[in-house]
Amino acid sequence: MVLAIIGGTVITLMTWMQHGTEQTSGKIVAAVTGAFLLGAAGLNHAIVNSLLMFAALNTGHxxxxxxxxxxxxxWAAIGNIIGGVGLVTxxxxxxxxxxxxxEREHPAPGVPFHE
Known part of the structure; x- marks a missing residue:
C-alpha cells in the first residue's frame, strides 16, 4: 500500500509539472521523470500494474x-488516490x-474581510 501511495504522489507531481509549463520539452521531462520513478523504484500504480497483469493473462501462463x-x-487505485489527494491536501x-x-494585508477593493 505504501508503494501505491507514493506512486499516486509521483503521478500527481508529474501532472503538476506538465501543467506548469508551456514548453513541450518540459512536459517530456516531467513524463520521463515520472515514468522512471515508477519503474526504477518499483512503485505501484493501478494503470501500470493492470497493463502488466493483462499482458501476463493474455499469454495464458x-x-x-x-x-x-x-x-x-x-488496492493500487485506493493507494494512488490516497497519495494524490493527500499531496494536494x-x-x-x-x-x-x-x-x-x-488577504489581511491587501484586501480586495470593496470586499470586507472578517476574521
Missing part, C-alpha cells in the same frame, strides 16, 4: 486470474496561512 487482477488493481493546508496573511 499467468499464475493468477482475473479476480486477483481486480483485487490488485483495487497537504500543499493546500500549507498555503492557507500565507493566503490569509496576504
Amino acid at each position: 499467468a499464475p493468477f486470474g482475473y479476480l486477483q487482477w481486480a483485487e490488485t488493481a483495487g 497537504l500543499l493546500r493546508i500549507v498555503q492557507v496561512p500565507h493566503t490569509l496573511k496576504a
Whole structure:
C-alpha cells in the first residue's frame, strides 16, 4: 500500500509539472521523470500494474486470474488516490496561512474581510 501511495504522489507531481509549463520539452521531462520513478523504484500504480497483469493473462501462463487482477488493481487505485489527494491536501493546508496573511494585508477593493 505504501508503494501505491507514493506512486499516486509521483503521478500527481508529474501532472503538476506538465501543467506548469508551456514548453513541450518540459512536459517530456516531467513524463520521463515520472515514468522512471515508477519503474526504477518499483512503485505501484493501478494503470501500470493492470497493463502488466493483462499482458501476463493474455499469454495464458499467468499464475493468477482475473479476480486477483481486480483485487490488485483495487488496492493500487485506493493507494494512488490516497497519495494524490493527500499531496494536494497537504500543499493546500500549507498555503492557507500565507493566503490569509496576504488577504489581511491587501484586501480586495470593496470586499470586507472578517476574521
